[in-house]
Amino acid sequence: MKNIKLLILLLFTTVFASKAQSIEEFISNKASATCNCIENIDYIDSQTDFELKLKSCAALSAKDSTRVLKQTTFNEYDNLLQSKLFENCTAIETKLTKLRESYLITNMDSLYNTEKQYKNIEEGLLGSYGLSFGNRSPEGSPTLFLYHNNKYVIVSFGEVQTGTWRVVKEKYLHLNPNKTKYPFSVYGRYNPSIGDSTKTSFLGDRFSYRTLITYNKTTKSPVNLTPIFNKDANCFDLPYIHKTASVPQQISLAFNQSYEESEDQKITLYSFKNTTNFNDFIIFEYTRAENKMPIRVLIDGNKLVFGKRQITEKSALPKPGSENDSFIKEMSAINFTPKTMYYNFGYKEFKSEEINSKSYKYNKKLNNYKYKGKVPRTYEEETSDxxxxxxxxxxxxxxxxxxxQKQFKINKKSIIYTVCD
Structure with missing residues (x-):
């Protein structure tokens, strides 16, 4: 009796070992076939696209699915297959590396110029797309608007992103955000009232202790750079104005992401030549816009697939001539770096059309524009700048x-110091 029990136990052990070996062999063969399939993928557009193509390469036939279920669970099978793939399939890392590198390419003309024009697909994409993906916000959900002339606008609470869009290989949508040529821009004028001194205003909300500046020449190395704000700045009240006793020949700016120093560390320095002897400057920083990456989306009929469980369906664009339509079209046409800008002494921006109208007249003595219309009765002489x-x-x-690229040192004292008690 004892021998019979041992025989049965040995039989079951042999059967299970045979099955374990069989499923292991099956997974090994499937991993090899999946890896070959991945190697043969011609084009990967995004992470979502890669995941879908990987899933397609690893898909089981009905017969193989039945075979797997007889020996293990799908969850266990998936874990074993993934382990095998990431252990032996170098094609995965190769494809992902190329995908990451493609996002760093700033000029996609080499791809776009060889692409067909998909007019019918583009026409079908025109519309608005909610980007909440089921997550409701009291401030309202961001919305993507795809307009004619391949322009898009994403409107969300407190922020607007504009750019151009393009259909690639019939089934992909590329949203390329507008970017400035440099992460900074400098505007200037001659201000007769301050003579040989200089006044600089820093506009925008992106300046910090990481933003560095010098008014001196940058021929020597290392360059001494000064933070615009102190590191612990926590009180902000526009405008931020810095005054110096002389007129600079150039203004140099840099953004130090790590804010660390070492002997061989270099930083990208942007030097703006003051060839017209301006003494009144406005500086803008666009580092947030510079860091915006292209958005790549899968096209699925009248739906856009941004990722897993991130699918949005097309709705109509705002009615032509409506307030929303006018606002979105105005946003899409904005030039964030025009050659000229108009500000009052409190740094409120004015439209060029308004200044160049009959309401203003050039004042040569003050080198600015003076209002010549009738001043409203409600206007107070003590009004703010x-x-x-x-x-x-x-x-x-x-x-x-x-x-x-320059080696640099950071001065301890910032140009503007602001801390709340």
């Missing part, structure tokens, strides 16, 4: 820009 529309200054972009 920001709300004062009686004088407006014209600022011109400094367009002679050089870019170089």
């Amino acid at each position: 920001y709300h004062n529309f009686l004088q407006v200054n014209k600022y011109e972009m400094l367009q002679d820009v050089t870019q170089q």
Whole structure:
């Protein structure tokens, strides 16, 4: 009796070992076939696209599915297959590396110029797409608007992103955000009231202790750079103005992401030449826009697939001529780096059409534009500089820009110091 029990136990052990060996062999063969399939993938557009193509390569036939279920669970099978793939299939890392590199390419013309024009597909994509993906927000959900002329606008609470869109290989949508040529721009004017001194205003909300500046020449190395804000700045109240006693020949700016120093560390320095002896400057920083990556989406009929469980369906564009339509079209046409800009002494921006109308006249003595219309009775003489529309200054972009890699040192004291108690 004892021998019979041992025989049965041995029989079951042999059967299970045979099955284990069989499933192991099956998974090994499937992993090899899947890897070959991945190697033969011609084009991968995005992470979502790669995941779908990987899933397709690893898909089981009905017969193989039945075979797997007889020996293990699908969950266990998937875990074993993934382990085998990431252990032996170098094609996965190769494809992912190429995908990551493709996102770093700033000029996609080499791809776009060889692409067909998909007019019918583009026409079918025109519309608006909610981007909440089921996550409701009290401020409202972001919305993507695809307009004619391949322009898009994404509107969300407190932010607008604009750019151009393109259909690639019939089933992919590329959203390429508009970017400035440099992460900074400098505008200037001659201000007769401050003579040989200089006034600089830093506009925008992206300046920090990581933003560095120098008004001196940058021929020597290392270059001494000064943070615009202190590291622990926590009180912000526009405008931020810095004054110096002389007129610079150039203004150099840099953004130090790591904010670390070492002997061989270099930083990208952007130098704006002051060829017209301006003494009143406005500086803008666009590092947030510079870091925006292209968005790549799968096209599925009248739906866009941004990722797993991130699918949105097309709705109609705002009615032509409506307030929403006018706003979105105005946003899509904005030039964030025009050659000239107009601000009053409180740094409120004015449209060029308004200044160049009959309401303003050039004042040669003050080198600005003076309001010549009838001043409303409600206007108060003691109004703030920001709300004062009686004088407006014209600022011109400094367009002679050089870019170089320089070793640098960071001064301990910032240009602007602001801390709340």
